Amino acid sequence: MEKKDIGILAKEDVFKLIGKEWMLVSAGTIDNFNTMTASWGCLGWLWNRPVAVVFIRPERYTYGFVEDNARVTLSFFGQECRGALQVCGTKSGRDCDKVAEAGLHPVCLEGGVVGFSEARLTLVCRKLFKSEMRQDCFLDPEVLSAWYHNGPGGSLHSIYIAEIEEVYSSQD
Numbered sequence: 368m369e370k371k372d373i374g375i376l377a378k379e380d381v382f383k384l385i386g387k388e389w390m391l392v393s394a395g396t397i398d399n400f401n402t403m404t405a406s407w408g409c410l411g412w413l414w415n416r417p418v419a420v421v422f423i424r425p426e427r428y429t430y431g432f433v434e435d436n437a438r439v440t441l442s443f444f445g446q447e448c449r450g451a452l453q454v455c456g457t458k459s460g461r462d463c464d465k466v467a468e469a470g471l472h473p474v475c476l477e478g479g480v481v482g483f484s485e486a487r488l489t490l491v492c493r494k495l496f497k498s499e500m501r502q503d504c505f506l507d508p509e510v511l512s513a514w515y516h517n518g519p520g521g522s523l524h525s526i527y528i529a530e531i532e533e534v535y536s537s538q539d
Contacts, residue, residue: 368474368482368489368535373417375534379488381410384443389452391442391483392421394432397475402466403429404456407524408441410531417531419492422524428461430525438478438493439529442486451485476535487537492529500524 384390385408393402409420419441423430433439444452451469458465466473472484482489500523505511515523 368484368486368537370477371534371536373531373534375488375536375538376410376417376531384488385410388443388446389456391444391452391455391486392423392429392433392439393442393481393483394429394436394439395481396479397473397481400473400481401429401432401460402442402455402481403427404452413528414495418495419490419529419531421492421527421529423527424522424524426522428459433494433527438480438491438532439527440476440480440482441490441492442483443488444483444485445487448485477533482535486535489535490531491533491535493532494527494529496526496528498526500526 386406389404389406390408391402392405393400395401403423405421407422411418411420421439421441423433451471454469455465458468474482474484476482476489476491478491480491502511502523
């Protein structure tokens with residue numbers, strides 16, 4: 368995996384990248400980190416910089432790592448790693464070494480952040496903004512009902528906006 372220019376992201380279909388292929392959101396150091404699978408998020412341009420928007424529920428084990436660290440990584444994989452992403456999305460780092468169970472190999476990137484040798488694309492992001500979702504801010508009550516009250520359960524997400532500082536890729 369080598370550092371690339373951020374322009375490499377222009378070749379990606381971000382709707383497919385996040386919504387269909389999923390990603391791992393990781394925070395911490397190589398000696399103490401956690402990761403979680405996410406299929407919600409955004410990539411774009413805000414405040415004259417490239418940004419990623421990540422949504423994490425406070426009950427997720429990864430949440431504490433994201434809170435305690437200035438940077439997070441977003442790692443994207445090929446279809447051959449779909450099973451690994453399934454493991455990281457269904458198991459908690461509180462209860463097991465899910466990275467080992469998933470067969471992934473963490474690597475320390477510049478600045479001490481964590482990536483994975485199997486990732487085809489990794490974004491290193493510095494947190495700029497955080498906000499909590501609130502029930503009274505939902506303009507479409509069906510979204511609230513489908514995803515929070517009658518849907519998958521859990522609390523409302525925290526929203527993080529983070530500047531994309533570096534991009535690593537295993538592709539040419």
